[in-house]
Amino acid sequence: MKVIVDLNKCNDHGQCVYSAxxxxxxxxxxxxxxxxxxxxxxxxxxxxxxxxxxxxxAADICPMQAIEIEG
Amino acid sequence: xxxxVVVGASLAGLRAADALARSGYSGGVTLxxxxxxxxxxxxxxxxxxxxxxxxxxxxxxxxxxxxGAVSLLTGVGAVSADLGRGLLFLSDGRxxxxxxxxxxxxLRPRALGIPKPSGGVVVLRTxxxxxxxxxxxAGVRDVxxxxxxxxxxxxxxxxxxxxxxxxxxxxxxxxxxxPLGEELGGALMRHHLQAGVGFGLSRLPVAVExxxxxxxxxxxxxxxxxxxxVIEAVGSSANVEWLEGNGLDLSDGVLCDERLRFGGDGxxxxxxxxxxxxxxxxxxxxxxVEHWEMAVDTGRYAGKALGRLLTSGEESPAFTPMxxxxxxQFELRIQSFGMPGxxxxxGQIRVLEGDLDGEVVVGYxxxxxxxxxxxxxxxxxxxxxxxxxxESLAAGVAPA
Ligand SMILES: Cc1cc2nc3c(=O)[nH]c(=O)nc-3n(C[C@H](O)[C@H](O)[C@H](O)COP(=O)(O)OP(=O)(O)OC[C@H]3O[C@@H](n4cnc5c(N)ncnc54)[C@H](O)[C@@H]3O)c2cc1C
Ligand code: SF4
Numbered sequence: 001m002k003v004i005v006d007l008n009k010c011n012d013h014g015q016c017v018y019s020a021x022x023x024x025x026x027x028x029x030x031x032x033x034x035x036x037x038x039x040x041x042x043x044x045x046x047x048x049x050x051x052x053x054x055x056x057x058a059a060d061i062c063p064m065q066a067i068e069i070e071g
Numbered sequence: 072x073x074x075x076v077v078v079g080a081s082l083a084g085l086r087a088a089d090a091l092a093r094s095g096y097s098g099g100v101t102l103x104x105x106x107x108x109x110x111x112x113x114x115x116x117x118x119x120x121x122x123x124x125x126x127x128x129x130x131x132x133x134x135x136x137x138x139g140a141v142s143l144l145t146g147v148g149a150v151s152a153d154l155g156r157g158l159l160f161l162s163d164g165r166x167x168x169x170x171x172x173x174x175x176x177x178l179r180p181r182a183l184g185i186p187k188p189s190g191g192v193v194v195l196r197t198x199x200x201x202x203x204x205x206x207x208x209a210g211v212r213d214v215x216x217x218x219x220x221x222x223x224x225x226x227x228x229x230x231x232x233x234x235x236x237x238x239x240x241x242x243x244x245x246x247x248x249x250p251l252g253e254e255l256g257g258a259l260m261r262h263h264l265q266a267g268v269g270f271g272l273s274r275l276p277v278a279v280e281x282x283x284x285x286x287x288x289x290x291x292x293x294x295x296x297x298x299x300x301v302i303e304a305v306g307s308s309a310n311v312e313w314l315e316g317n318g319l320d321l322s323d324g325v326l327c328d329e330r331l332r333f334g335g336d337g338x339x340x341x342x343x344x345x346x347x348x349x350x351x352x353x354x355x356x357x358x359x360v361e362h363w364e365m366a367v368d369t370g371r372y373a374g375k376a377l378g379r380l381l382t383s384g385e386e387s388p389a390f391t392p393m394x395x396x397x398x399x400q401f402e403l404r405i406q407s408f409g410m411p412g413x414x415x416x417x418g419q420i421r422v423l424e425g426d427l428d429g430e431v432v433v434g435y436x437x438x439x440x441x442x443x444x445x446x447x448x449x450x451x452x453x454x455x456x457x458x459x460x461x462e463s464l465a466a467g468v469a470p471a
Contacts, residue, residue: 013397014453015364030450056093056135060086061367063114063397065133 001071003055005034005042009066019061020054023047073098073168075377076159078149078313079175080104082112082363083343085132086370087173087377092140094378098170100141105148105162108198110134114363116201117225118399122232124205127198149176149313154334171377174314174325174333174341175370178307178361183217187279192301195222207300212236215288215298217276219246221398223304224259227268228400238269238296240276240288250396250412251445252420252435258427259400259447266401271296309345309359323347324359329389331373337380342369352391352464353410353442362396393461403447409460411435411443423456425449432456440467 003023012031016024023044027033034042047055052069059067077088080102088102104110110132115121120130134141148162152172159167180194193204208214214230216223219241227237239246245256246263260270274290279301281287289295309324319334320326325341327333327348333341341348343366347357369390376387398405414420414435423444425431430448434441434456441463444456 012450014450015395017454018393018457026451026454028451030453057371059133060089060135060371061364063112063363065112068133069135 001047001049001052001055001069003044003047003058004068004070005032006040006066006068007032007035007038007042008040009064010062011064011066013063015061015063016058016067019058020051022051023055024058073157073170075100075171075173075381076167076169077102077173077175077374078104078152078159079177079310079343079345080106080110080143080145081175081177081343081366082110082132083177083345083366083370083373084173084175085110085134086367087175087340087342087374088141089134089136090371090374091173091378092136092374094375094382096378096382098381100136101144101167102141103144103147103149103161103167105146106197107146109143109145111198113196116195116198117222118229120201121204121226121229130198151313151316154317154336154339171338171381172340173370173373173377174311174339174345175343175366175373176310176313177344178309180303180307181305182303183276183305185276185278187301188281188283188285191281191284191299192279192303194303195226196307204302208235211299213238213297214300214302215240215276215279215285215296216302216304217241217288218304218306219243219248219270219272220304220306221247221250223302224263224400225398226302226304227263228266231263231267232401236269236297237267238271238288238298239263240271240274240290240296242273242275244273246270246272250407252411252414252433253417254420254422254427255431255433255445255447258431259403259405261428262401262403269296307344307361311345326357329355329391330376330387331369331390337386338377340373340377342366342373348390350391350394350410351389352393352461353413360394362394364395365392368392393457395457404450405445405447406450406453407443407445408453408457409435409441409443409464411445413437413442424452438467440464 311321324347419436435443
């Protein structure tokens with residue numbers, strides 16, 4: 001399972017951070033920290049299945065619908 | 072076979088249906104909505120979708136259930152329900168039997184009962200409303216927005232950015248008074264004024280004058296505001312008529328307990344803007360919460376709780392979410408956590424960081440408990456203040 005974030009859609013709401021703090025965090029400027037690693041699309045490494053619930057919650061709660069779960 | 076019916080195919084209904092389908096419940100989930108569309112997202116209607124002329128695809132909500140796990144019926148409404156017999160009656164004449172029901176029928180905007188022309192006066196809740204608003208804007212220079220709540224203020228910002236001359240007319244003396252209080256409402260008003268928004272506050276509109284289309288809005292103090300288009304953003308009423316006749320309290324939405332159940336039965340739950348429920352993290356008073364994230368949280372909770380009850384007979388723990396709300400106006404991101412609107416005493420509303428005319432964090436206290444915070448800017452501090460509210464609530468609130 002991977003998580004994909006469309007950083008052009010993402011508005012740095014940070015709601016994903018409360019749902020899945022193991023995966024999402026904000027950097028010191030209050031932006032989604034994946035912005036430090038990727039420009040348009042962030043694709044995670046393979047993630048542990050135990051995170052699925054939390055990631056689904058994050059995808060549901062993202063106001064910009066920027067998060068997708070693959071696999 | 073009678074499965075679960077979720078009535079209202081918008082944010083809360085979709086999240087409830089998805090959660091139910093994911094819960095392992097196998098009795099079948101039907102999501103029905105009276106709009107002609109697949110579920111879509113409303114917040115962009117007053118912001119990106121208006122500013123950037125986005126089309127429907129940009130605001131469609133994605134389902135997280137497996138394809139086929141939820142049957143979606145659009146363009147059909149629930150006309151009535153018989154909870155005792157487990158039957159739902161649809162606008163196309165069909166009857167659906169159910170063993171569980173989620174009410175997620177949301178709100179519809181109110182319109183003022185004042186004289187007005189037949190054209191050029193609109194509201195904004197649906198995608199059709201947005202299309203009508205866009206069409207009505209053609210040839211318009213001055214727009215009057217009646218109502219100074221969040222939606223009125225977001226529209227004022229977006230339309231000003233699009234080059235229209237906007238006046239906001241409302242009875243309060245600062246915008247967003249009830250949720251934010253006098254001082255922060257006043258600071259945001261100064262920001263709007265600087266950006267070119269006009270305000271006609273502390274007065275009530277008594278008529279929209281004109282021929283077939285508006286020419287001006289006239290107020291009870293004799294003042295008037297030029298407008299070739301008028302938007303009414305004066306609040307909403309809950310879509311509950313379809314539940315009448317079941318002995319429920321439907322006076323302001325669907326009255327629920329702290330597990331979102333209504334009618335005293337765990338098989339019936341409400342979610343989203345229509346649900347009036349007590350959040351025991353704050354107190355035991357049932358309230359409706361018109362926040363996007365609450366629609367997601369209540370929807371997910373209702374779907375999970377119903378799935379658990381119907382598959383294993385188990386009840387779920389009380390639902391005690393942290394409310395969160397955002398609004399975008401000009402370049403400002405306004406973010407709230409908790410329930411700032413509970414605090415009306417100005418002495419209990421204090422600046423915690425920054426200052427009112429720039430980035431600011433405002434705290435709302437009930438006795439010694441921080442029950443809400445509102446941040447304008449300071450994105451890096453969201454987590455810190457959200458945590459501060461939940462810790463203060465946990466320390467300060469005796470269970471009801
Ligand atoms: C313009 C606008 C901007 C907003 N901006 C923000 C924001 O920035 N931040 C924020 O936190 N919140 C915002 N909100 C609020 C947020 O969109 C709502 O909280 C959310 O839409 C609630 O979802 P819901 O599913 O409970 O209700 P709704 O979205 O109202 O959906 C209810 C659905 O049920 C349908 N329905 C009603 N009666 C029946 C029936 N009898 N049978 C079948 N279907 C029926 C309705 O047609 C509708 O599709 C905004 C709302 C609007 C309108
Ligand atoms: S919730 Fe969505 S918009 Fe917000 S930071 Fe996460 S991905 Fe970005």
